[in-house]
Amino acid sequence: MEAKQGTSAMIAIAFIPLVMVLGNSMLVPVLPTMKAKLGLSQFQTSLMITLFSLAAGIIIPVVGYLSDRFSRKWVIVPSLILYGIGGIMSGLAAWLMENSYTMILIGRIVQGIGAAGTAYVAMALIGDLYSGAQESKALGIIxxxxxxxxILSPIIGSLIALVTWYAVFFTFPVLCFAVAAYVWFGVKEKKKMEEKSFFQYLKALKQIFKNKGRWLIPAFFVGSAGLFILFGVLFYLSDVLEETFKIDGVLKGSILAIPLFGMVVTAYITGAKIKQNKPLIRKVMVAGLVILTGSMFGVAFFKQIYLMIGLLTLGSIGTGLLLPCLNTLITGAVEKAERGMITSLYGSVRFLGVAFGPPLFSWLMKISHKTVFLSMTGVSLATLMLSLFFIKPGIKNKGDTTEEHGPTTLFRKREKAPT
Incomplete structure (x- = not known):
């Protein structure tokens, strides 16, 4: 019974981040065309990514609390519907309005609010349904x-843009509504979470950060930095391929997908292999950051397209090693009653990384290629230092008298998954 539900639930849950990521990634190859059609500056164009991600980052902690207080599904399903509605708003504005930029941005903000209740609540749901090695593997799948x-988004976005550039906005609702129905009928969870008042909840959250904040906060920052670099690089690469190398359409989408392919394969393998091995998780995480730092440094000195794509793919492999390790540590850091809030706070910080990537890359691009990637080398090196010296689950903050053997629920016996 458990295995059967686990398989059905996993398929349904796996679609949630797949749909969520379309919100930004599918627009990336279309941004230069949007810039030209609407007469936008580079900064105005970057806001299409930034405002979506900023809205999601602000709202995520709220939906995290709601998912803990009531139900994961009762947050995820309405969020997917709202996500689709935002796409319809932006698409209709681009299609029917003469000066559509502001209205498109409003639709993007609505999409961001909807996106807030998707992937990171799904991470908490994974923690509810699975345990042990199954959980690590499931998080790797997520x-x-x-x-x-x-990977698919740049290619799909480029193909849809052959019809018209704003057609991508109308793709979101179809996918969102279909996945919402699949999650509603395909996932079974406990009817009710343990009830806590908001103030009790904040007190529990304060205690978590008091006990584990010394490694948990740096882990949040490292995850955010990884996404900051990834989306900044995609924004940069999309512009350079079109402006410098005159590569457009499906070919550009396919090239953008190459580094991401390296990341997704690595993330899947990493999630399957790390299991609950805390020393291995730290080693893999550090190795990923070493690779990412080295690749950013190497790209700073090369603008030849094949070398640049190769080095950026190597950096994405480093990100693929990093993210499943962080997901496993953070998801298992707390008991189930507070898990939605913690994973959502992590998601909020990650979304803020995505939000600030494109505008900061836009500013750095005005200086030089070398400035862009030497700056990213510095960011990556800082996260490497944090990982080496601070992200050590099992260490105690001063005054902590609770026993901690790594992330609390990850490395000790849990409740059985619901059947």
């Missing part, structure tokens, strides 16, 4: 599904 969305 990250791979996220990556698969990133």
């Amino acid at each position: 990250e791979s599904s996220n990556g698969l969305g990133k």
